[in-house]
Amino acid sequence: MRRGGRQPPPTLIPVRDSKTPDDPCLTFEPTTWGSFVAALRDEGLGTPVPSRAAASS
Template sequence: MISSEHTGWFKSSYSGGSQAECLEVAPGPTTVPVRDSKTTDGPALLFSAGGWTAFLTAVKEGRIKG
């Protein structure tokens, strides 16, 4: 399972203690794994480095809203 293969998972500094919508991200050599912080032993999505950067840019620019 991908989540057990990566170490160094972290949450965004924007994540609050009471928010239920937290994601964790881990550094990867060629991919950026992302998982639900409430299910740390569950599956992770894998983004290419370019895909993750494009996603973050779209969020910051308001093209993707939660």
Template sequence: MNSIPDLVGAVWRKSSYSDGGADNCVEIADGFPGAVPVRDSKNPEGPVLLFPAAAWSGFVGGLKDGRLG
């Protein structure tokens, strides 16, 4: 059974492609093997989505090569 990682102390970062606005993007936290925590930058105390690392990698790859977006 997979467990939910403890996100206390997680270091969140915005994409380098962010538009520079204060709260207009998602943030991810690194350092969680096999998982990518994602949250809404407008609501940092709100819920976190947890994606399998392989699924997140496929999503980002699709955005980069134009298959998505």
């Protein structure tokens, strides 16, 4: 790890299933992972999530 300054961007983003941590991880290019995260943030998974107010009623 470099001291001071910024680290270079990662070449691959590793993603592991927390339920099976010993299994291999999937790797994604940063632009692909960023697009996935942006789509989740902007569009969701297509399944409505009940609001907390509706869930507690």
